[in-house]
Amino acid sequence: MTTSKPPSTAERAAAALREQQRREQRRSLAIVGAVVAVLVIIGGLTWFAISREDTTGAPVAASGTPGNTDGYSVVVGAADAPLTMKFYEDPQCPICQQFEAQVGPEVAAAVDAGKVKVEYHIVSFLDRASTNAYSSRAANALYVVADAAGPDVFKKFHDLLYENQPAENSAGPDDDQLIQWAVQAGADEDAVSQPIKDDVYAQWVTNATDQMSKDGVNGTPGVFIDDKLQPDPGTAVSAVLEAVK
């Protein structure tokens, strides 16, 4: 009657081992599941935080939309000028400053002569190169001046900002200084000072910057001559000078 015989020591040990292995497997699975869950939660929360912080594309009310703009640009020059250029510029961008220094006077002369009009697409992504968010504050101020005083004053203010561009990673001019330059360019102090301080076009500037990327411009200055994107700033300088001759 072997079946009724109690299990031998070896059989009992084997059974105990199998049971222990099953327990360990269950425990392992539970821990792995917990670790996976923790990682997924960390990733999910981070993803959520990043998406929430990025307000790109959020609608702007009428009060957050500057006047005297066309799309996300301020157009300087005669509407019927035969040649159109688009300059995508960040106020903090040093290459934009060099670009403006190299082509500014020639472009201004061609604009005055009615030969060309320029769409200034002011964008801001260089707050990371400023200790006091100069890039976005200056971009807002440019649209404030365009809204309050029109494209010609905007252009003078724009030139003043590039002549006085702060070095990267420094503290740029504060709001009071921006207001002072805006007035110097010809804007009415009462009209521009509060909107500059309140950063009223912040969301507009964010959306303009996203539009730049959608327009295929991956950096500033981004230069189009009659809808043809120049491949790099160096080429852009010679092409613009050639076009306005």
Added chain:
Amino acid sequence: MKEWFGTLARLVVGGVWLAAGLLKVTDGAGSVRAVRAYDLLPESVVPTVGHALPALEIVVGLALVLGALTRWVAVVSALLQLAFIIGIASAWARGLQIDCGCFGGGGFDADATSKYPWEIARDTGLLLLSLWLVRRPRTRLSLDTFIFRPLTAPPERLDHDDEQAPVHR
């Protein structure tokens, strides 16, 4: 020795992922633009990828540095590196001049063409280290030691093949 090399690989690859992800979390919009600059993905998924990628990088980095679920995470790490190598090589081949956006930033870069080979070499190195960890996920100073630790010491008769015991995955 090999277990210590694995620890080093984990810290290097994980550290790079953590840095890459953390430098991007504060600028989701910039991350989206960097993804868009490659001009490889349809616009409908570009914002999602731009926002999710830094989060994924942080999770992969964290898990590798801690040594949690090393083998699976290393598989994800290797796949991501492969995708980046393809992206950079493709940008290079198409004559795009963009910063890879690997550590924030992104967008036009006049020196891009001279940086592409170095970026691809770096990512290939990280890919190889990730593959090493897929092959040998058991490393020193890792959470996996606790995650996959048996409750009790294995029975005496299993001792001889303990070094490659199947519990370590």
